[in-house]
Amino acid sequence: MSRSGEPLDLEGWTCPAPLRDHPTVVMGHGGGGRLSAELVEHLFLPAFDAPGLGDSDEAAGAPGVAGVLRQLGDAAVLRLGPEAADARLAFSTDSFVVRPRFFPGGNIGDLAVHGTINDLAVSGARPLALSVGMILEEGMALDELGVIARTMGRDARDAGVAIVTGDTKVVDAGHGDGVYLNTAGIGLVPAGVDLGAHRVRPGDRVLVSGPIGAHGIAVLSVRDGLEFGSAIVTDSAPLHGLVGALLEAGVAVSVMRDPTRGGLAATLNELAAAAGVGVEIVERAVPVPDDVRAACSFLGLDPMQVANEGKLVAFVRGEDAERALAVVQGHPLGVGAALIGEVVAAHPGLVVARTGIGGTRVVDLPLAEQLPRIC
Amino acid sequence: MSRSGEPLDLEGWTCPAPLRDHPTVVMGHGGGGRLSAELVEHLFLPAFDAPGLGDSDEAAGAPGVAGVLRQLGDAAVLRLGPEAADARLAFSTDSFVVRPRFFPGGNIGDLAVHGTINDLAVSGARPLALSVGMILEEGMALDELGVIARTMGRDARDAGVAIVTGDTKVVDAGHGDGVYLNTAGIGLVPAGVDLGAHRVRPGDRVLVSGPIGAHGIAVLSVRDGLEFGSAIVTDSAPLHGLVGALLEAGVAVSVMRDPTRGGLAATLNELAAAAGVGVEIVERAVPVPDDVRAACSFLGLDPMQVANEGKLVAFVRGEDAERALAVVQGHPLGVGAALIGEVVAAHPGLVVARTGIGGTRVVDLPLAEQLPRIC
Numbered sequence: 001m002s003r004s005g006e007p008l009d010l011e012g013w014t015c016p017a018p019l020r021d022h023p024t025v026v027m028g029h030g031g032g033g034r035l036s037a038e039l040v041e042h043l044f045l046p047a048f049d050a051p052g053l054g055d056s057d058e059a060a061g062a063p064g065v066a067g068v069l070r071q072l073g074d075a076a077v078l079r080l081g082p083e084a085a086d087a088r089l090a091f092s093t094d095s096f097v098v099r100p101r102f103f104p105g106g107n108i109g110d111l112a113v114h115g116t117i118n119d120l121a122v123s124g125a126r127p128l129a130l131s132v133g134m135i136l137e138e139g140m141a142l143d144e145l146g147v148i149a150r151t152m153g154r155d156a157r158d159a160g161v162a163i164v165t166g167d168t169k170v171v172d173a174g175h176g177d178g179v180y181l182n183t184a185g186i187g188l189v190p191a192g193v194d195l196g197a198h199r200v201r202p203g204d205r206v207l208v209s210g211p212i213g214a215h216g217i218a219v220l221s222v223r224d225g226l227e228f229g230s231a232i233v234t235d236s237a238p239l240h241g242l243v244g245a246l247l248e249a250g251v252a253v254s255v256m257r258d259p260t261r262g263g264l265a266a267t268l269n270e271l272a273a274a275a276g277v278g279v280e281i282v283e284r285a286v287p288v289p290d291d292v293r294a295a296c297s298f299l300g301l302d303p304m305q306v307a308n309e310g311k312l313v314a315f316v317r318g319e320d321a322e323r324a325l326a327v328v329q330g331h332p333l334g335v336g337a338a339l340i341g342e343v344v345a346a347h348p349g350l351v352v353a354r355t356g357i358g359g360t361r362v363v364d365l366p367l368a369e370q371l372p373r374i375c
Numbered sequence: 376m377s378r379s380g381e382p383l384d385l386e387g388w389t390c391p392a393p394l395r396d397h398p399t400v401v402m403g404h405g406g407g408g409r410l411s412a413e414l415v416e417h418l419f420l421p422a423f424d425a426p427g428l429g430d431s432d433e434a435a436g437a438p439g440v441a442g443v444l445r446q447l448g449d450a451a452v453l454r455l456g457p458e459a460a461d462a463r464l465a466f467s468t469d470s471f472v473v474r475p476r477f478f479p480g481g482n483i484g485d486l487a488v489h490g491t492i493n494d495l496a497v498s499g500a501r502p503l504a505l506s507v508g509m510i511l512e513e514g515m516a517l518d519e520l521g522v523i524a525r526t527m528g529r530d531a532r533d534a535g536v537a538i539v540t541g542d543t544k545v546v547d548a549g550h551g552d553g554v555y556l557n558t559a560g561i562g563l564v565p566a567g568v569d570l571g572a573h574r575v576r577p578g579d580r581v582l583v584s585g586p587i588g589a590h591g592i593a594v595l596s597v598r599d600g601l602e603f604g605s606a607i608v609t610d611s612a613p614l615h616g617l618v619g620a621l622l623e624a625g626v627a628v629s630v631m632r633d634p635t636r637g638g639l640a641a642t643l644n645e646l647a648a649a650a651g652v653g654v655e656i657v658e659r660a661v662p663v664p665d666d667v668r669a670a671c672s673f674l675g676l677d678p679m680q681v682a683n684e685g686k687l688v689a690f691v692r693g694e695d696a697e698r699a700l701a702v703v704q705g706h707p708l709g710v711g712a713a714l715i716g717e718v719v720a721a722h723p724g725l726v727v728a729r730t731g732i733g734g735t736r737v738v739d740l741p742l743a744e745q746l747p748r749i750c
Contacts, residue, residue: 026743027743027744027747027748028742028743028744028747029743030472030636030744030747030748031636031637031741031743031744031747032635032636032637032641032682032741032744033636033637033641033740033741033742033743033744034740034741034742034743035742035743036636036637036743037645037740071571072645072649073498073571074467074493074494074495074497074498074632074633075465075466075467075494075495075497075498075500075560075562076465076466076467077463077464077465077466077498077499077500077564078463078464078465078466079463079464080455080459080462080463080464082460084455084459084460084464085457085459085460087455088452088453088454088455089452089453089454089455089459089464089561090450090451090452090453091450091451091452091453091504091506091539091540091559091561092449092450092451092506092540093506093507093508093540093541093542093557093559094508094542095508095509095510095542095543095544095557096544097405097510097544097545097546118449119449119450120449120450122449122450123448123449123450123452124452125450125452129466131466131467131468131559132468133468133469133470133508133557133559134470135470135472135510135555164466165466165467165468166468167468167469167470167557168470169470169471169472169555169748170472170747171472171552171555171748172747172748174549175550175551175552176550176551177546177550180510180544180546180555182468182470182508182542182557182559184466184468184506184508184557184559185450186464186466186561187450189452196446196448257449258449260407261405261406261407261408261411262406262407262408262411266407266408270412270447274447307407365408365409365412366406366407366408366409367403367408367409367410368401368402368403368404368406368408368409368410368411369402369403369405369406369407369408372402372403372405372406372545372547373402373405373544373546373547
């Protein structure tokens with residue numbers, strides 16, 4: 001069994017002898033030669049394949065987005081189609097160094113796919129394609145790499161997004177940590193969609209799509225030196241469906257973010273600073289699961305500073321707020337959504353929380369993350 | 376003086392106290408909080424800024440490509456313009472783990488910018504924008520990171536390409552090697568440009584844009600345990616101008632590649648396999664500088680397997696070969712270009728070299744790179 005609980009069958013891989021002879025990553029897997037080619041052909045391509053995804057136009061000599069990866073060119077070449085003429089392109093990148101690589105509910109591969117899809121989604125884009133850059137450490141078990149790659153392929157297919165290009169490098173043992181992932185992504189922002197800090201106005205309401213803190217606590221619960229029993233699993237999920245529902249409903253959204261590193265606190269502070277407005281949060285309106293609250297209390301953490309990977313924060317026009325809440329709650333990823341505060345003209349750049357006992361406190365941008373390497 | 380020979384002036388940075396207080400990378404620089412924000416604002420943004428690059432349309436509320444980075448959204452949102460309607464999008468990614476980070480003629484930042492520009496260029500694309508993902512190791516000197524970032528900004532500006540989005544993670548000391556870089560890039564392939572292994576035909580001639588092997592030998596010359604005196608400097612350079620000249624001349628190009636890891640040998644083998652053709656090289660026609668040849672002889676390396684970073688390999692129709700050579704030789708990056716062989720129907724998938732004494736040898740795909748971490 002792998003640490004993700006998925007049974008591994010190295011024998012079942014369609015690997016030629018050389019890969020089977022090296023059940024761990026060797027330097028040559030990053031050298032651009034025969035070993036590199038075998039890793040791509042026998043491990044990555046089967047994991048990332050997405051038959052039937054995207055439109056295919058084989059007759060014109062241009063495969064659909066699903067077939068591009070197998071061309072193994074130096075770059076993937078994609079047709080955008082007529083909608084590209086008045087759409088804009090969203091382009092995002094994120095690296096993932098989470099430790100440990102497997103944690104309750106997921107692994108680093110889930111984060112890498114969902115993280116970049118979410119960066120595109122909160123920019124208003126329909127995600128189209130991902131690139132995958134891997135920095136492997138010599139000695140990493142190939143079966144573990146296989147689990148991570150298959151996770152990425154599955155998550156991408158489930159989200160209707162193709163992995164179209166990639167790159168693998170290998171570093172000496174002691175200069176990495178198994179695998180570091182980078183995903184970059186592209187998507188199209190439909191004409192008419194206008195999101196950003198410049199749209200934020202006093203009176204906007206702050207909506208969060210569900211309870212916060214689960215991802216960070218799930219990772220911490222299995223970290224060396226911190227291990228504690230917990231049933232909390234990561235909330236890693238792709239948000240583009242939820243975002244699409246919100247935009248299609250015609251709700252007046254000013255700006256959206258996914259609160260990952262630094263948690264809700266960092267996201268709200270960034271938006272307050274970028275928009276030059278104040279933000280007032282009602283502390284007891286912020287949904288925090290009981291077990292996350294208990295773990296945070298035990299560890300001395302502020303749930304608002306704990307990382308999430310599948311949560312949406314949206315600033316919506318006050319008059320549309322209740323309708324936005326209903327739309328989000330009607331989506332499977334938004335059943336626990338809540339309106340947690342509003343944008344004010346006072347104290348620009350500052351986020352304050354009204355506490356349960358009627359006082360207020362400043363919700364500061366954390367200096368650094370409470371615990372590093374959470375995504 | 377930095378190892379790149381460029382004088383450093385940490386005092387000259389517009390850094391607030393916290394960055395100056397930490398002359399090395401600390402975990403908090405990757406945490407998404409205040410330290411992360413300072414690193415972006417005071418180190419990366421000034422290094423990557425590209426005033427005047429790209430079209431600006433501030434009146435429409437959409438900055439040109441040059442202003443997108445400063446928006447610091449989760450994704451960069453770019454207008455593609457009317458040409459996107461019938462163009463195709465090229466999308467590429469590459470990670471860089473070269474050791475050491477500074478070497479004669481350049482540093483890891485040059486490779487990261489040129490490498491991805493070149494992957495786009497050889498796909499026939501006009502490069503538009505880059506993303507930069509950094510994985511920093513705790514303890515890395517910030518002044519060295521500054522030199523690398525400024526190198527990247529300069530190279531991108533020189534190439535007319537904007538760095539539009541980025542991400543920074545920090546890993547604990549002992550789990551990295553100073554800095555690992557990932558760049559992803561996007562570009563537009565003009566309508567009518569059709570390149571790829573499917574276009575290769577027997578009778579195509581093989582053109583290389585200049586002498587091979589300088590990059591790999593330059594890196595090796597300063598590597599721990601291998602150091603040897605050498606005046607050889609990296610050939611790292613952006614190839615999109617040279618490629619543009621070739622395509623604009625209307626030369627019938629079948630396919631192009633830049634021979635990096637695994638060198639010319641790996642590139643020719645990949646193309647022979649992908650196109651199902653044989654390739655015959657005239658060994659003495661392959662340009663190898665005398666000092667590279669001497670170093671390879673000393674180290675027991677095959678120059679055809681040594682990595683390059685600024686060389687183009689093009690398969691061109693036989694009837695256009697001499698004209699293609701003239702076009703390439705007329706470009707500053709192609710003065711040492713040569714026609715080195717041709718595509719044959721015999722021995723599909725195999726690359727053979729006719730040797731100086733009239734024999735032939737198989738030029739094999741290396742099992743792995745002769746020496747790892749060269750880019």
